[in-house]
Amino acid sequence: MSTVTEAAEPASKVDLGTQGGGSGEIQSFDVTLKVRRYLPETSEESYWDEWTVTMYGTDRVLDALHKVKWEIDGTLSFRRSCAHGICGSDAMRINGRNRLACKTLLKDLDLSKPILVEPIKGLPVEKDLIVDMDPFFQSYREIMPFLINKGPEPTKERLQSQEDRARYDDTTKCILCAACTSSCPVFWTDGQYFGPAAIVNAHRFIFDSRDDAGDLRLEVLNDKEGVWRCRTTFNCSEACPRGIQVTKAIAEVKQAVLNRTF
């Protein structure tokens, strides 16, 4: 046992500077939430429901939805898992734009009007803000989102140069929240289009130097409902909560299909 007296540890090892007085200093405001409700067990018709709640400057749309669900109306249904922008569960249409509820701060929205919250478009609504994601994941499965390598199984990891890794870095960020696909007007028309998300995830493997099945994926996406249905409206790039240049990725896949043919 050491007899040397050590200096007491500070509250934080990081210099925090002079701090404010805690939550008392965070601004609070009243927020009106206007949510598109759909309760199939009571009515075939969807309708708008409105609540006014007091929220704080650090709160997100998800916190407002939680407050309503936990304190006012327990029947309000929505998906969320991690609540920190990683799991991709809570994509919804906020003020007409596809956003993650957990990444949209209330203070960044126009609070003088009610905040419109709707389910993402183009997929069948199951209840309130919950949509059936099966068609979305079906398209994702069809582009074979896994490494296919014809060579012998290596004994250690498959090496790749930094340049080769950087080639598809942008599209590795996808969290499959469906914000892009459900913002695409072509997907809205008949739901047949593969959609930006499937193409982004195909891009992630097509341009991976370790993958050998690029041709197979390009063949899948050279479909009537594949990359050629993209009209470059850039809705997907605008909607992506991870900042992926989705339209650019689609254009690169188009180019790859062309290069393969000519």
Next chain:
Amino acid sequence: MSVTTEPIIAAPRTGRIDPKYLRSKGSSGSFEMLTWLFMRLSGVLLVVLIFVHLFSNLMVGDGINGIDFGFVAGKWADPFWQFWDLALLWLAMLHGTNGVRTIINDYAERDGVRFWLKMILYVATVVIIVLGTLVIFTFEPCLVDGAGNLLEASPAFCETR
């Protein structure tokens, strides 16, 4: 302890995809790719074709005041302008038709409506392309009346024939 067979429970949502979303596995070959490519290439060509057409018609010589029956007849007496206008006609018609085809594919909701809209479009396209091509190559610039006299609007070169 008795051995019980595990009840077989289907995975959630198995086979429950709304049929609206199921893609028919119709092999379209590379048609959509070729039309996509055609739109880009014809677009570039059309910009050149259209602006030279506009410049030669509206800016050169008497400009817009010089355009009459004789002016058009004179142009089509020259094989260069015949093929220029032919390229303009075909490319513009096919480019436009493909654009409208795309819009119909996107916006028509029922298969029957989609089919018939496209049929009307294709028939109109074929009629215009065939008629236009015929006019360009069979155009008679020196029109005569019943008595065999040249009509007033005829271009100047008719007099020398």
